[in-house]
Amino acid sequence: MYLSNTMSIDLNNLQLKLGSTDVVLSMDSIITFLNDVTDYYAQRLTKKQNCDYVSAQHIRRKSAMKSTESKNVLCSLRHAFTSFSEYSIEDLFIYQENQDWYPKIVLTQHIDTADLSGHPAVLRVYRGCDEHELNQHSFGQSWSLNKSVAHEFAYVHYSSQPWFESVTRIVIEAKILKADVYFARLDHHENEVTVNTAKLYDVK
Structure with missing residues (x-):
């Protein structure tokens, strides 16, 4: 899966976030966001194209959400994808935010030592x-x-x-x-x- 294999995102941790009481009603919308963005990123386009696409998908879905927690999850995922817009695990790891709703990044490969x-x-x-x-x-x-x-x-x-x-x-x-x-x-x-x-x- 793109999220775990390419972006080193901990899927078990992400599933726990999506399954929380305050987020579960928006789970389908968030999963669709993830699928659409990962499919787009798989095309290996430019940073600007990736950022523009992520922003547009984020805005469209956030406006339909009523739960603050759901919006926080979506915003955290938007931030993660934006940090990864040049396909750099190093950027994603460095710029990750230490917030409860942020996807957990788990490195499994050597990046730069x-x-x-x-x-x-x-x-x-x-x-x-x-x-x-x-x-x-x-x-x-x-x-x-x-x-x-x-x-x-x-x-x-x-x-x-x-x-x-x-x-x-x-x-x-x-x-x-x-x-x-x-x-x-x-x-x-x-x-x-x-x-x-x-x-x-x-x-x-």
Whole structure:
């Protein structure tokens, strides 16, 4: 399927969003949007053509929706397709939004790890997250080589979100082989590395 194979979108996560009580009444419209846009993208057209098409399809369907949650899902999908308008997984991953309704992007291939060329074969990485990730041993892919950055993600960046509870936030440390990193952005403040979470070890 185009969404999972080409765009690395987690279909199980997307189905959960579409099946929620506030969105299910608009599910057919959203699925039609997905099918129409992926068929259009399969033609490998220009960025402008893709963006114009996505915008038109988004406007047409959004006007018929009454649920705010449905509109949020549709807007998030529009944003994802726009980010992917040049068929770049890197762009899609970098510009994804950390919103509840945004499709979950799960990398399964190496994109760009040139920034790690001068680093050792084994990396020490850090992640700021909720304690359930450690308890369930189910981790997100985005980690940092900088512990202070992970601390910011644990206690600062999401502090205004309604779900935020400081007592459940933690900083996790782990090791991973450089070969198991899919993407690295070390020229960015976050010193981000995107990893194959199944290959993490010495997690604490």
